[in-house]
Amino acid sequence: MKAVRFSRFGGPEVLEIVDLPDPRPGPGEVRIAVRAAGVNPSDWKKREGLMDEELPQTLGHEAAGVVDELGEGVTDVAVGDRVYGFAPDGAAQAELTVLSPYAPIPPSLDFPAAAALPAAVETATRALDQLRVGGGVLLLVNGASGSVGSAAVQLAVERGARVIGTAGPTNHDYVRSLGAEPVAYGAGLVERVRALAPDGVDRALDVAGSGVLPELIGLAGGAGHVLTVADFAGARQHGVTFSRGDSGRAVHALGDIGELIESGHFALPVARTFPLAEVAEAHRTGERGRVRGKLVLLVDRHTGPAAGSPAVAAPVRR
Numbered sequence: 001m002k003a004v005r006f007s008r009f010g011g012p013e014v015l016e017i018v019d020l021p022d023p024r025p026g027p028g029e030v031r032i033a034v035r036a037a038g039v040n041p042s043d044w045k046k047r048e049g050l051m052d053e054e055l056p057q058t059l060g061h062e063a064a065g066v067v068d069e070l071g072e073g074v075t076d077v078a079v080g081d082r083v084y085g086f087a088p089d090g091a092a093q094a095e096l097t098v099l100s101p102y103a104p105i106p107p108s109l110d111f112p113a114a115a116a117l118p119a120a121v122e123t124a125t126r127a128l129d130q131l132r133v134g135g136g137v138l139l140l141v142n143g144a145s146g147s148v149g150s151a152a153v154q155l156a157v158e159r160g161a162r163v164i165g166t167a168g169p170t171n172h173d174y175v176r177s178l179g180a181e182p183v184a185y186g187a188g189l190v191e192r193v194r195a196l197a198p199d200g201v202d203r204a205l206d207v208a209g210s211g212v213l214p215e216l217i218g219l220a221g222g223a224g225h226v227l228t229v230a231d232f233a234g235a236r237q238h239g240v241t242f243s244r245g246d247s248g249r250a251v252h253a254l255g256d257i258g259e260l261i262e263s264g265h266f267a268l269p270v271a272r273t274f275p276l277a278e279v280a281e282a283h284r285t286g287e288r289g290r291v292r293g294k295l296v297l298l299v300d301r302h303t304g305p306a307a308g309s310p311a312v313a314a315p316v317r318r
Helices: 041-047 111-115 118-131 147-158 169-177 189-196 213-220 232-238 252-262 276-288
Strands: 002-006 015-019 030-039 062-070 082-086 096-099 102-104 138-142 162-167 181-184 203-206 226-228 270-275 294-298
Touching: 002 276, 015 276, 030 111, 030 276, 041 276, 062 096, 062 111, 082 096, 082 111, 082 118, 102 252, 111 270, 111 294, 118 147, 118 203, 118 226, 118 252, 138 147, 138 213, 147 162, 147 169, 162 169, 162 189, 169 181, 181 189, 189 213, 203 213, 213 226, 213 232, 226 232, 270 276, 276 294
Parallel strands: 138 162, 138 203, 162 181, 203 226, 270 294
Antiparallel strands: 002 015, 030 062, 030 096, 030 294, 062 082, 082 102
């Protein structure tokens, strides 16, 4: 099968499409013919050598496609079913991949839209669970217009929370459409938040990693009310919880999100798609940091919008 791999650390130019052996599913796993795979900031961090030291490495933690082989004990899906989920071996950007956990693709979604969901939805759900966000909580989301941030805003609103979200001015209407009150990030953030919430906030979630943990701690009344999924060094320095998937993933989110999507209460836009062979350009686009929504690789040219074109998510109904 064809798959994305790199054998040395560096820029996007180190990425290659190589032939690798077809993976086989283990007990409780399924193998899919990949139709779309998500691209995440962790991909270029791995490529630059900031996460794992071994070489070579494959890429991709989330994918959507069609089941073509069942592992031992799998009875909840059948060959030919449309599913999406996580690739435990980190090799989702390929023609075939093994998924565990997985869930049926919500009927209204195409493959690119489904591939955009797993990491953002799981990360946001895990963070909200750990922060104990529920009805009546005032939550500040730092980085509300990105894929994880916009997922967190929508899920928190569904839980009955009031949400303030930081974003650039051009994204304020988008953040407002998700159900949050937008504020600009940068100098003066604390004053802008207090203009909306004079007594501060109950909880703060940092998904941007923009170095504002001290300000979030002050607004939330202590480090114990703040969680980050993006600033590991800052979390250690300031005593803030850093949430990562290997400490217990919220896998229930994959099955739970379908009802919200089908009822029009959750949407995650696909910003742009690329054919698998153009994975380097996908990295360049993501690293420029001016994308609202998810970047997705297409393995089958018939499964979504034309490569490189924007895909529009359905509006969220409030």
